[in-house]
Amino acid sequence: MKTFTKSVKLDNVCYDIRGPVLDEAKRLEEQGFNIIKLNIGNTAPFGFQTPESIIHDIVLNMKDAQGYGDSQGQFPARNAVLMDLQTKGLMDAGIDDIYIGNGVSELIMITMMGLLNLNDEMLIPMPDYPLWTAAVTLAGGSPVHYRCDEQSGWNPDLADIRSKISGKTKGIVIINPNNPTGAVYDREILEGVAEIAAEKGLIVFADEIYSRITYDGAKYIPMASINPDILTISFDGLSKAYRAPGLRCGWMSLHGNKKCAAGYIEGLKMLTNMRLCANMPAQFGIQTALGGYQSINDLLLPGGRLHEQRDIAVDMVSRIPGLSVTVPKGALYCFPKMDSRFNITDDERFVLDLLREKHLFLVQGTGFNWDMPDHFRIVFLPEKETLKEAIKRLGEFLADYRQ
């Protein structure tokens, strides 16, 4: 019988957030078990609502959302993004530098597909948000991971970045605020990245989808504000701050030295044209989202839901013998470390054992391309009681777990 296998292009593509452990979680659920799923930053299952004003605008305009629209995005939606960039002091983008996509995910794929030739290298943080590594691989490029240093609050290690640049390096990805570590980079770090990019002629891809989610007064600084001489592509969207991941709506904006990239920009336009247009209904929500009252802020202040859940996660995890964790200053995650007492050599087996025994689903550090089997990610989106229950189960499990 003729059989069909997946393409070799997918051979080295890894996306464990929705990978093999999820299959096991589904199998257990089908057997009637209640699994606490902390594998993905999905807001809706944990009771977070998209602001009503956004839904209202989408519903009101639904009739006008039936046809294909502009492949780069509808004018009012892109104009709203433009105004938002200007309020952040980013004055150098025009309407034509803004692209709306079906989530940041799609735009990541488009930017990598449009840029990379076979074996071109892209510097990606380690740990990463694994779609970046997957997208580079799928586009025929080679992901090269630079270390983020837990000892310095998970900041990018600038010396490591330098040491990994070759003649084939095309760009560098930064994720700020960071998934999975929760780090928020200060100006010095961003300047360090920009200096390297300027010196080596690299494009900076700044995934800033958590830009509005910071705690304890941590300040998000847009990468594109750092150095106008380099080309920076910034990404943001409705999924996180606006709790609307299912609307599949994100955008990117091009800043700085665009003259050097006329050919690349032509490629980006070709790729956006090829998929006709982004989700039309969601685009009607962008203007309402970006203007006026920002309800996310209430969730981030002391006493706010996300702030409280972050504190619970950090506090409970650090009380578990053998675990340590850097306090996240942004985003929705923390990335605890397991010490050597657990003797973990295979962290996928660790999360599978945890899932089977305690019905708790976490993602192992190597799922974020971390090079040691000694970390995992916690999503702190669940309500207090569920989160406490989840971390209690983790503590019970680790009390006598050894590999």
Ligand code: PLP
């Ligand atoms: N970038 C980062 C760093 C993320 O954490 C996520 C989702 O978790 C995405 C991109 C995907 O965003 P979107 O829902 O807009 O595709």
